[in-house]
Each structure stands twice: as C-alpha cells, then as structure tokens.
Amino acid sequence: MREAFSELARAIQTGNFVYTGEIEPLKTTSLEETLATAKILKGHVIAANVTDNPTAFAYMNALIPSYVIQKEVGLEAVYQVTVRDRNRLAITADLLAASALGIKNVLALSGDHTTVGDDPRTKPVYDLDSTALVELLRKMVDEGTDLKGNKIANPPKFNIGVAGNPNADPIEPEILKIERKIKLGADFIQTQAVYDPELAKRFVKEVSHLNVPVLVGMAPFKSTGMMEWMVKYVPGILVPEEIQNRLRVAKEKGGKEAFLSENVEIFGELIKQIRKSTSIQGIHIMTIGFEWVVPKIIERSKQ
Amino acid sequence: MIITVHKPDEEIRQMTEGLGKLFLVGCGTCATECKTGGEEEVKAAKAKLEQMGKKVTGYVIVESVCDQRLTRLDLKKNRAAVDAADGILVLSCGTATQTVADQSKKITVPGCNTQFIGTVERIGRYFERCRACGECVLFETGGICPIARCGKGLLNGPCGGQTKGKCEVGGWKNDCAWVLIYNNLRDSGRLDLFKKYRPPKDYSQMAAAREVIFR
Numbered sequence: 332m333r334e335a336f337s338e339l340a341r342a343i344q345t346g347n348f349v350y351t352g353e354i355e356p357l358k359t360t361s362l363e364e365t366l367a368t369a370k371i372l373k374g375h376v377i378a379a380n381v382t383d384n385p386t387a388f389a390y391m392n393a394l395i396p397s398y399v400i401q402k403e404v405g406l407e408a409v410y411q412v413t414v415r416d417r418n419r420l421a422i423t424a425d426l427l428a429a430s431a432l433g434i435k436n437v438l439a440l441s442g443d444h445t446t447v448g449d450d451p452r453t454k455p456v457y458d459l460d461s462t463a464l465v466e467l468l469r470k471m472v473d474e475g476t477d478l479k480g481n482k483i484a485n486p487p488k489f490n491i492g493v494a495g496n497p498n499a500d501p502i503e504p505e506i507l508k509i510e511r512k513i514k515l516g517a518d519f520i521q522t523q524a525v526y527d528p529e530l531a532k533r534f535v536k537e538v539s540h541l542n543v544p545v546l547v548g549m550a551p552f553k554s555t556g557m558m559e560w561m562v563k564y565v566p567g568i569l570v571p572e573e574i575q576n577r578l579r580v581a582k583e584k585g586g587k588e589a590f591l592s593e594n595v596e597i598f599g600e601l602i603k604q605i606r607k608s609t610s611i612q613g614i615h616i617m618t619i620g621f622e623w624v625v626p627k628i629i630e631r632s633k634q
Numbered sequence: 635m636i637i638t639v640h641k642p643d644e645e646i647r648q649m650t651e652g653l654g655k656l657f658l659v660g661c662g663t664c665a666t667e668c669k670t671g672g673e674e675e676v677k678a679a680k681a682k683l684e685q686m687g688k689k690v691t692g693y694v695i696v697e698s699v700c701d702q703r704l705t706r707l708d709l710k711k712n713r714a715a716v717d718a719a720d721g722i723l724v725l726s727c728g729t730a731t732q733t734v735a736d737q738s739k740k741i742t743v744p745g746c747n748t749q750f751i752g753t754v755e756r757i758g759r760y761f762e763r764c765r766a767c768g769e770c771v772l773f774e775t776g777g778i779c780p781i782a783r784c785g786k787g788l789l790n791g792p793c794g795g796q797t798k799g800k801c802e803v804g805g806w807k808n809d810c811a812w813v814l815i816y817n818n819l820r821d822s823g824r825l826d827l828f829k830k831y832r833p834p835k836d837y838s839q840m841a842a843a844r845e846v847i848f849r
Contacts, residue, residue, distance in 0.1 A: 441788065444795060444803045447795075457787050457835065460788040472646045505792065510829070511790060566800075567796075
C-alpha cells in the first residue's frame with residue numbers, strides 16, 4: 332500500500348486484522364441516530380463507512396455524518412462517494428470539502444442506478460465511473476491536481492478504497508475491473524456481502540496477485556423479512572440454502588431473539604472460516620439498524 | 635435509424651385544441667420503417683383527426699423530412715393545403731418536427747415521441763445502439779456500445795449491478811453490455827482492450843447545439 336493517512340490504512344499496513352462497520356444516514360435532518368450508531372460501533376470497528384444515497388434513495392449527504400462521527404465520537408469514517416449523483420465538478424468540490432473536514436478514507440463507488448431508487452424519475456449522472464473516480468482521487472493526492480490537471484492548493488490526503496463483488500457471475504470481468512482500479516492506485520478493497528465461504532475464498536484467490544488488502548463484506552440479517560427480501564430482490568447476492576434454513580428454523584422455534592443469536596452463530600462462524608482459509612486483512616460488517624450485533628459477532632468469530 | 639413511437643391520442647387532442655384545420659406530414663425514411671409516419675399511418679391519423687372533428691387540408695410523405703431541401707419542396711408543392719391549415723401535425727422524429735416548423739413557420743405539433751438511435755430487428759422490435767457521443771469507442775469494446783447499452787454508460791464496466799450477465803436497470807432482463815463486451819473481446823483474443831483504462835469522456839464534445847460544417 333502507498334502512504335497511510337488514515338487509522339484504517341495504518342492498521343492494515345501494520346498487519347492488524349481490521350473490522351469496519353457501516354452507517355446509513357437516512358431521510359432526516361437529525362444526526363441523532365447516526366451518532367448513536369457510531370457510539371455503538373466505536374471500539375469494535377476501526378472505521379465506519381458512511382453510505383452515499385444507498386440503493387439510490389435520497390438520504391442526508393454522507394459528508395456531514397462522516398465528519399460528525401469523527402469529531403463527536405472519534406470513529407473514523409470511510410466516506411463513500413458514488414458517481415451516480417454528481418459530475419466531476421461536484422465530486423471534486425466535495426472531496427476538497429471532505430479533506431478540509433478531516434476525512435481520510437474514500438470508497439469510490441458507481442452507485443446503484445437511479446431506476447432502482449426511491450424516485451426512479453431521477454436523471455443519473457455517471458460523468459465519471461468508479462474507475463475514473465480512483466484516477467481523480469490519485470491525481471488529487473499524488474499530483475495535487477483535479478482530473479484536468481488544474482492545481483489544488485493544499486492537496487488532500489486520502490486512502491482510497493474500491494468495491495468488489497465476490498458473488499459476481501461471471502466473475503472474470505469483475506476481477507479484471509478490480510485489477511484496473513488497483514493498478515490506477517486504489518489502496519484497499521471492501522467487498523459486497525458474502526454468505527458463501529467458497530465465494531469469498533475464490534475472490535481472495537483471484538485478486539491475490541494484486542497484493543491489495545481485502546476486507547470481506549458481511550451483512551447479517553435483521554429479520555426473516557430482510558432475508559427473504561435479499562434473496563428475492565437482490566439477485567447479485569447468493570445466500571446458501573443452509574443459512575436460510577438455519578435462520579428460519581431458529582425464528583420458528585425461538586422467535587426474534589433466537590433468530591438474532593443464530594445470526595451471531597452463523598456470521599461469527601463464517602468470519603472464522605474465511606479468516607482461517609484466506610489471507611484477508613479484515614471484515615466489513617453491514618448491520619443497518621442493529622449495530623449492537625457487531626461486537627457479538629466479532630466476539631463469536633474469535634472463539 | 636431514429637426510432638419513434640406515436641404519442642397518445644389524448645395528448646394529440648390536447649395539443650391540437652383550437653386548431654380546426656390541420657395539414658399532416660409523414661416521413662418516407664425512419665418513421666415509415668417504424669410504422670409511425672408512413673403513408674398508412676398518416677392516413678390513419680387523418681381518419682382519427684376527422685373523428686375528432688378536425689378538417690385535414692392535406693398531407694404529404696416527404697422522402698426524408700430532416701432534409702430541409704426536400705421538406706421545403708414538398709411544402710411548396712402543397713402550398714394551398716398548407717396555407718389553409720391552422721397547424722401541421724408531423725408524424726416523425728423531433729428533428730423532422732423542427733424542420734417542418736422552421737420551413738413552414740406554422741404551428742407545428744409533434745405526433746411522435748422520439749425514442750433513440752437504434753437498430754431494427756423486425757417491425758416492432760427496435761433496440762438502442764448509439765447515443766451520438768462524438769467519440770466512438772466501438773473498436774475497443776468489441777462493437778458493443780457501452781454508452782448506449784450499459785445502464786450507467788460506464789467506460790470501465792461492469793458494475794455491481796450485473797447478475798448472470800443481466801443489468802439491474804429494468805430488473806435484470808436486459809443484457810449487461812460489459813459482459814457482452816467481455817465475452818466478445820475474450821473470444822476474439824483481445825482482452826488487452828478490455829483491461830485498458832478508458833478515461834472519462836470529453837463532454838465538451840456533446841455540448842448543445844452541435845454542428846458539423848465542412849463546406
């Protein structure tokens with residue numbers, strides 16, 4: 332990895348196994364929930380991703396919550412930036428502001444298409460793609476310029492993350508795409524949620540030649556409803572039957588509580604298994620609305 | 635080809651309110667191929683307008699309405715009928731409607747919605763293929779346009795929205811352009827072109843209103 336500017340990048344560089352969490356600013360003007368979530372995660376994860384209009388729902392701009400969790404809670408942010416809603420001009424401007432506010436990690440994303448969002452009539456931007464966003468970030472950091480080469484006074488210092496999807500089918504073009512982003516200068520990969528340890532293993536193996544830290548994504552289920560929704564409407568994510576059945580049975584036998592503790596079992600075990608069989612540098616846990624489960628899962632994975 | 639579809643009758647009724655007498659223009663090129671503005675469709679539109687209580691003063695199918703010279707000539711040939719009309723309904727693309735408006739100086743009503751630049755599989759099956767971006771990349775992408783066919787117009791795809799080669803835009807029914815591109819370049823032994831980084835496009839090339847002037 333290049334120079335580490337963030338705690339997250341430093342920890343990875345030191346060889347520590349890291350955990351990152353995720354915070355979703357909602358359609359609200361209140362930062363209360365964001366701060367409460369950050370407080371739960373603090374101490375258990377080294378940094379938390381702050382999502383940028385996830386699934387193309389218009390939520391509070393990710394930059395302010397990213398700043399606030401760092402300042403108020405002392406939890407480092409991974410500021411997610413999608414290329415869906417802003418052109419290169421707006422993204423450059425936001426990145427300058429992010430650096431002024433002390434943001435050190437940026438995750439470069441395409442962003443789910445506007446047609447799957449909460450106002451499908453929206454005009455999507457995609458002036459850049461996520462690969463070009465990596466180029467922009469590198470130029471800002473390394474050359475102190477924007478994409479066009481215009482000079483920046485006090486250039487920012489960011490570590491750059493990119494996404495990867497171990498569930499991708501076919502996987503080959505996905506790997507080649509990641510390779511291109513790493514060559515352009517991304518520092519780490521955070522993956523989409525994986526439920527099948529074999530897919531995680533395959534992914535890690537496929538990107539191993541790139542020598543880039545991989546944080547494998549985990550998305551435990553908050554409810555059976557969420558699980559069914561994921562299986563039905565998120566075709567990109569493969570949830571093995573066995574996991575689905577174990578959770579369904581737990582819910583039937585012991586209700587909500589049993590369902591959640593079965594989650595801790597399944598995902599703790601999954602992390603343990605993936606850690607044992609691969610050389611990943613960390614786990615990215617996405618638990619929107621039930622962050623209290625994060626420490627339990629991490630604890631379980633260590634048993 | 636410029637692909638068009640008919641506007642709903644109700645919209646045409648609203649737009650032509652107060653225009654008792656109409657002249658109709660169809661197009662012998664794209665709109666004929668699309669079944670939106672050929673002889674048959676213009677006649678059908680005439681019948682519909684008459685049912686609405688309009689008088690149709692005449693009609694013409696210009697060989698290519700977008701060619702100002704042909705449109706000017708045909709409007710001239712039909713001068714009496716054009717002059718007698720309160721407005722002109724154009725059953726063709728947006729370029730055609732503007733050409734008629736410009737050449738006739740009449741109130742001009744678009745009878746169609748222009749969809750895209752596309753290919754015709756057969757009558758009734760049209761697919762978008764070009765966004766006229768001004769910087770053709772088809773050589774690098776196996777003859778498959780990522781601007782027109784990738785839901786996000788990505789230059790370095792595919793994105794996380796593809797599953798089993800299908801695109802999240804439209805609910806995983808359409809092919810992921812970048813998987814098609816990958817397959818094509820892999821099969822022709824040109825994966826180096828896939829791996830290449832394509833920097834963002836120069837959108838100043840697409841700034842409206844574009845002109846090509848070489849004489």
